[in-house]
Amino acid sequence: MSIEIIVNNKAITAKKGETILNALTKNGIRIPTLCHMNEFSATGSCRLCVVEVKNKNKLIPACSQPITEPMTIFTHSPRVINARRTIVELLLSNHPDDCLYCGRNQHCELQNLAVELNIRERRFFSNKKVQIMDTSSPAIVKDDAKCILCGRCIRVCDERVQASAIDFSGRGKKTRVDTVMSKGLNYSSCIACGQCILVCPSGALSTKSSLTPVLDALNNKSSKVLIQIAPAVGYSIAEELGFKAGKDISNRLVAGLRAAGMDMVFNLAWAGDLFLIETAKHIIENKKPTIVTTCPAVTKYIEQFFPKALPMTNSVKSPQQIMGTIIKNHFVQAQDWDINDIFVVSVGPCTAAKAEATRIDTMSNGIPDVDAVLTTNELIRFLKLSGIDLHNIDEERYDAPFHVASSAGSLYHIPGGLTEGLYRHLSFLNTNKTPAKMNLEDARTTKPDKDINFKAGKTSYKVKTVSGIHHIKKYIQQIIDNEFDYDILDLTACLMGCMSGGGQPMTSQYAENAKFLMKSLYKNDNQAASKAPNQNPFTMDFSKQLHSEALKKLMPSLHHKFPQI
Ligand code: SF4
Ligand code: SF4
Structure with a gap:
């Protein structure tokens, strides 16, 4: 039922029962809030959203007051502004x-x-x-x-x-x-x-900032600093650096990082491809429901809250750790460099990746695979600190051998993107051909909980793709209880995937921003010449070598060592 209310001498329509804040926002009237968050219940604790309601003695918190009858509201009267000012002044009274x-x-x-x-x-x-x-x-x-x-x-x-x-x-x-x-x-x-x-x-x-260790490594003349860039980064930094929002500026970034002193700049989507190749093999061999994720927060969540699900969890390391392991234990030896002189930096949207790089099971003889992880935000600060203006720099390519990737290797940042990449490589493994149709339309919705069914060759796969930890709990429990009616459970911790990771540029519209960045990654995928891991000869070739006895001896495993339950 609709109710007419008067706000600042103008009539607007509100739904009976909705909060004053909701009605005002819908009608383009902004009032400040601090404790309020969309999609969460109101607490009314900060009182900043107070408004004056005619014939009420007290100011009313707009976030928790439902509209039940016609009312006359003043959102910016002198009394209201004074109250808001006093609240903020008191908050600032003990703020550094x-x-x-x-x-x-x-x-x-x-x-x-x-x-x-x-x-x-x-x-x-x-x-x-x-x-x-x-x-x-x-x-x-x-x-x-x-x-x-x-x-x-x-x-x-x-x-x-x-x-x-x-x-x-x-x-x-x-x-x-x-x-x-x-x-x-x-x-x-x-x-x-x-x-x-x-x-x-x-x-x-x-x-927690890792800028100081990165700057120290760059200033150390005997160090070689190698940096790996996650696919989301080139899109995520554009707006903050004055480019069109969502534009892919990866090749300018490569040039900028070299100008800032990085010895080599690698494309982490290369390891995204390798992750898909190894995981698709595991799914075919496993023949049981498998939890797949590239998300270190999900891995930690399962270890901490559902350890019984670890045997069902694909143990292939994340792309960040895969590339770090290969750089430190294979690439460095091939170049005849001393591993102690190598400093590997990883850049991505994720704060959990910082914790992941410190995991004991990602170290070889106490040496971490990745020495420092910068978030997208920290990268922006690093570029500004180094005086790099990406507007006035020519584009450059990533360094070989980790330079070429298929667009599937970038999709793991999007909920459903990992499933789409797996579909492409499972199809190749089952038929020895690249699938004719690349996109899975059911994977490309923004719903946090998706059912995706596909056929790879003659084999059908039922996939549940879920983003947001609060949605995934019940499915992990179903796997443990043998009640999971799917073949694959594909998980990311952040709602809308890595694009809304904790290390992404700060914007009050971060959810909208994440959706927008997802579209940019899909656009890149639609336009890419090489869309499937099998079309990336560099990673395919490495994957073959990976299973050779010689490389097995040289390199630590690309798998996590989960505790035995
Ligand atoms: S840490 Fe930040 S979000 Fe949490 S209560 Fe304090 S100000 Fe609010
Ligand atoms: S919301 Fe913050 S405190 Fe809670 S698990 Fe995530 S990082 Fe930790």
């Missing part, structure tokens, strides 16, 4: 004044609110009670000094990620966001997905 050094500078909702409400001086001063910096995680830093206790991170971790790694602890002035027994994120159930970073409005949660 270190915006210049904060990674969230210029992308901070709190900073933007101070500007919007014309707060130009500090009226209130108070000391923050507890100011602990949690640096225990290899991926995430939590700084209590910047926390405004909005609770967004807790709700995302609990309701969407379902890791429940953080919660409020203490009371009154001692309230803080904490882990169990205050042991720190690395000793909690955190899977390093970084989704809490994306929703934190104030920079209290941030990515």
Whole structure:
């Protein structure tokens, strides 16, 4: 049922029962919020969205007040603006004044609110009670000094990620966001997905930076710094660097990274192809339902919460770790370089990849396959710091031998993309031919939970593709209980896949942005000359060598060593 309400002297129509905030947003009237998140229940805790309602004494929080009768609302009356200003001034009263050094500078909702409400001086001063910096995680830093206790991170971790790694602890002035027994994120159930970073409005949660070790390696004359670029990166950095949003600027990036001192620049989609080749083989040999993922947060989630599903999980390492292993244990020897002089940097959209690079089972004789992982955000900072202007640079190609990839090797960033790549290579393995039809239309929807059926040769495959940890739990349980009615379970932790990874450029529209970037990757796939791993002779050739006795002796396995259950 519709109700007419008057907002700022203008009539608008609202649905009975919807919140004031919802009705205003739908009608293009923006009011500030801090604790509110779309798709989550309202808590009304920050009170920033208060509005004045005629004949009500108190200001009303718009996010939690349903519209049940005609009402007259003022969203920006002097009383409302004063209340909002006071709320933000109180939040700032104990906030550190270190915006210049904060990674969230210029992308901070709190900073933007101070500007919007014309707060130009500090009226209130108070000391923050507890100011602990949690640096225990290899991926995430939590700084209590910047926390405004909005609770967004807790709700995302609990309701969407379902890791429940953080919660409020203490009371009154001692309230803080904490882990169990205050042991720190690395000793909690955190899977390093970084989704809490994306929703934190104030920079209290941030990515642990790896810029310093990368800069140190570049400054060390005896080091050779080799960098591998994930396929999503070339699209994700464009807008932030002043190019058309979603444009693929990978070849300019290659040139820029060389100009910044990188010795070699590799295309991680090469390892994306190898992942598909190895995983397709495993699926054919396994003959049982298989969990497939390139996502290190999913792997950690299964290890932590569903260890009984590990025997059903494809153990092939992620493309990042595959390329690191091959560089450190094969390529370096072939070049006659000293492994101790090699520094491998990986760049991608994912914070969990930072944690993945520190896993013991991805090290050989204590030497990590990947020495530093930069997120897309950190890469942008690195380019700016190095004075590289990608607008004024000629395009260059990736370095051989990890330069050529099929477009399937890039699709693992998209939910359903991994399935599409597997379909192409399973078809090749089952028929010895490249499939005539490359796309799987059911894989290309933005639904988080998809059913994809395909035939590869004479064999039919039923696939369940799921993105967002909160959606995947029931299917993992079905696999454990032998009740899973599919052949493949394809999983990514972040809703809409890696394009909404915790290390992606900060934008308040990150979900929309992720969808937009997915379209760019599909466009690239549609236009690519080589769409299937078997059309990439370099990776196919390496895959053959990989199973030779000589290479088996030389190289550590490309598989994780999951604990035996
Ligand atoms: S990184 Fe993910 S799992 Fe860890 S605290 Fe943040 S939301 Fe929770
Ligand atoms: S860490 Fe960030 S998201 Fe979490 S409560 Fe504090 S300010 Fe809010």
